[in-house]
Amino acid sequence: MTRLVVIGQGYVGLPMALEAARAGLAVVGLDTQASLVARLNAGRSHIDDVSDAALAAGLAAGYTASTDAACLRAADVILVCVPTPLTADGGPDLGPIESAARAIGAHVAPGTLVILESTTYPGTTEEVFAPLVLGDRLSVGTDVHIAFSPERIDPGNATYGVRNTPKVVGGLTPACTRAARDFYAQFIDTVVEAKGAKEAEMAKLLENTFRHVNIALVNEMMRFSHELDIDLWDAIDCADTKPFGFMAFRPGPGVGGHCIPVDPAYLSHRVKARLGYAFRMVELAAEINTAAPLYVAGRLWEALNEHRLAVNGASVLLVGVTYKPNVSDLRESPAVPLAKRLTQWGARVSYHDAHVPSWRVPTDAGVLELTSVDDVYAAAGGADAVVLLQPHATYDLDRLARASSLLLDTRGRLAPSGSVHRL
Ligand SMILES: NC(=O)c1ccc[n+]([C@@H]2O[C@H](COP(=O)([O-])OP(=O)(O)OC[C@H]3O[C@@H](n4cnc5c(N)ncnc54)[C@H](O)[C@@H]3O)[C@@H](O)[C@H]2O)c1
Structure with a gap:
């Protein structure tokens, strides 16, 4: 059974974690907010699209929330769904991505697939995220597979959810892309392979810029x-x-x-x-x-x-x-x-x-x-x-x-x- 850790249990991370739990994966939802973790483990959802009943079903299927980053050590797959806000001067604030990447770097075992889902500028996965995950001891594509897969969830959309919204994946190497594709195919109907991580990052920004401009x-x-x-x-x-x-x-x-x-x-x-x-x-x-x-x-x-x-x-x-x-x-x-x-x-x-x-x-x-x-x-x-x-x-x-x-x-x-x- 695939052991999955989803970092960040907000609008994006929680629905993803529960969909994976429904598909039979062993899922830990990791978050830095202790009060949120306690609430989730008590069966109380904080997300409109996730009912308490759906959370209860996830908990019954083995989902659990945690603040303990040590769970990353046993993970086969790690998804990162942390916020990407703006700084006071309007620039990207990569603080949450960097701290999640450092936590992964401190615990990750060889053989793990690590996927960044947070929306960010093209180049983040390769230039900022991967070096913190890999440190000096691991190599990408052999020890650890790293990919970017944009989150497309549309809160409040009654037609399209995690399972039936196609998922784009782009790895830092072709092997990384394939590993990410095979992982999502377990619980997402359509997985689309991008040429690489930069293209997957750009696809998401194109989608949102298209809406913004129109x-x-x-x-x-x-x-x-x-x-x-x-x-x-x-x-x-x-x-x-x-x-x-x-x-x-x-x-x-x-x-x-x-x-x-x-x-x-x-x-x-x-x-x-x-x-x-x-x-x-x-x-x-x-x-x-x-x-x-x-x-x-x-x-x-x-x-x-x-x-x-x-x-x-x-x-x-x-x-x-x-x-x-x-x-x-x-x-x-x-x-x-x-x-x-x-x-x-x-x-x-x-x-x-x-x-x-x-x-x-x-x-x-x-x-x-x-x-x-x-x-x-x-x-x-x-x-x-x-x-x-x-x-x-x-x-x-x-x-x-x-x-x-x-x-x-x-x-x-x-x-x-x-x-x-x-x-
Ligand atoms: N909300 C949406 O509709 C939506 C849709 C598509 C993409 N996205 C993207 O997905 C990402 C996440 O957005 P969201 O709306 O789920 O954010 P959110 O604020 O709802 O949830 C993020 C969660 O991550 C936790 N967190 C922050 N730093 C952490 C860390 N270092 N380790 C562990 N947990 C940490 C927070 O406590 C919070 O619970 C963003 O990049 C966003 O742009 C969001």
């Missing part, structure tokens, strides 16, 4: 379409009828999450650091998408003005404050800069989100500590304005529109009317 494209088009009195939402629906050569992206209040706003910056940083020039598409997309929540604030100002109201003193209800629908993840959520700007303008901000019982918004005047209103429809009825940010599946949007005297729909879900304004 979201920015429609967010920019939305601005001038509004001024030209063109319904861009309708234009997108029409374009989307073309059966080839077009993929629909729709405007919104900005991008969020751990991936889209962060990963392209890894690539542009790498290009600038190594080659000295800018990856202009990414820089422009970041500029447009970062400004999107502030544009929403401006459009709310305009809508309130039409209703003869000032933002200053208006009560504004934000509906859905996570970074995308049907998840509880608040990372990089555009709701934060929007709430901050509205508060700066003197609005009284409240919110509803069943996934987020309480919410902290840092503003210039200190942290705003908010609690979700209980009844979104009643609160909408009492607010001067409602901003629909994330259309969680639990919302009855028509009822929300009927309850609101002014609703700004940032997702194009409602037909415009006297009270419903669409971005």
Whole structure:
């Protein structure tokens, strides 16, 4: 039986560990957070897509969580699913990858397959990760196999999960690629071999940069379409009828999450650091998408003005404050800069989100500590304005529109009317 250690038990690592346990592998989920490990071993999941029942099934199948890196010694395969955040100056923070690699280097036995899954710039596996894993005592491709395999999980996606999302693998040697392919084939339907680790790393950044740039494209088009009195939402629906050569992206209040706003910056940083020039598409997309929540604030100002109201003193209800629908993840959520700007303008901000019982918004005047209103429809009825940010599946949007005297729909879900304004 394959003994697997998955380092990092977050949004990516936990579902992967449980899918492997379901397939009959002996799995240890290693994490540095003792409280998280205790919680997982007690059968309580912290991830939306992993129910307590699924975790219980994993525990029954032999999955266990641990903080003890000594478990790496007995592993046949090690997956690394640690975060890859940005530093304060916007560069890649490889600290978690480096510390995981050092822990592996201290314990790894010859014959082990080590795979990095964290999203990072091309070259990380070879230049940063492998030297720390191998040290002076081991050689890649003979003693230890090392590969990169991008994590493509899409939290909240009911159709595509770990098993049926094709997995790209690229090793530091052809033998490493084959070892990674054979490993994933045990519990993933389709495994795709990249030419090498750099190509697998680049594939992931291409996927996320593609989304980032296309979201920015429609967010920019939305601005001038509004001024030209063109319904861009309708234009997108029409374009989307073309059966080839077009993929629909729709405007919104900005991008969020751990991936889209962060990963392209890894690539542009790498290009600038190594080659000295800018990856202009990414820089422009970041500029447009970062400004999107502030544009929403401006459009709310305009809508309130039409209703003869000032933002200053208006009560504004934000509906859905996570970074995308049907998840509880608040990372990089555009709701934060929007709430901050509205508060700066003197609005009284409240919110509803069943996934987020309480919410902290840092503003210039200190942290705003908010609690979700209980009844979104009643609160909408009492607010001067409602901003629909994330259309969680639990919302009855028509009822929300009927309850609101002014609703700004940032997702194009409602037909415009006297009270419903669409971005
Ligand atoms: N969340 C997503 O939707 C998603 C999708 C695709 C790819 N990714 C990528 O996957 C990687 C992981 O993201 P995530 O969302 O799962 O992060 P996360 O923050 O949810 O989880 C990471 C976990 O790793 C643990 N950790 C950090 N350093 C550690 C170390 N040195 N040793 C052991 N554990 C450590 C943390 O305690 C945390 O529990 C990132 O590179 C991310 O870009 C994420």
